[in-house]
Amino acid sequence: MAGPSHYIIPTPKVDRETKLLIVISPYYKDIADNMLAGAVAEIEAAGATHEVIEVPGALEIPTAIGIAERMSNFDGYVALGCVIRGETTHYDTVCNDSSRALQLLGLQGLCIGNGILTVENHEQAAVRADPSDQNKGGGAAAAALHLIALARKWGRATGGVGFSSDVLMAGKMDGTPTA
DSSP, X not given: OOOOOOOOOOOOOOSSOOEEEEEEOOSSHHHHHHHHHHHHHHHHHTTOEEEEEEOSSTTHHHHHHHHHXXXXXXXXXXXXXXXXXXXXXXXXXXXXXXXXXXXXXXXXXXXXEEEEEEESSHHHHHHHHOTTTTOHHHHHHHHHHHHHHHHHHHOOXXXXXXXXXXXXXXXXXXXXXXX
């Protein structure tokens, strides 16, 4: 009996210039190379461009994305890395903290495809990284492209939630209550 099938929605084609930053930790070089190949193929098939930077480990990936968002002009980000369970609880820390940091960046409006593998062994990672098998690098790139498409559909937010600083300052200057 065959297992459940997974539906993958078609990757959107970009309608105007789209530039992604791939942030990769090559700690397990063979896994990273395969994930990068899958991500690049997906980005190029959609008609987008990319740059690649390397960081030492999975914990540095969200920080690099945060720096790039503040200091560059990327439309989206692809986080690629691999964490393989070892003999200590460090695995849990790296998995949880890198994932949580990426999620927090995403909730701030960044378009991020999370391709940080969290696996028990190298064999599991190899299957997931292989572009001709599970292609998790390509999947992360597709996720970023989908989020970029949504951001463009709905437009970028220009302000925060609640009162704007202009309204607050106007109220303080004329003596009226602000809240």
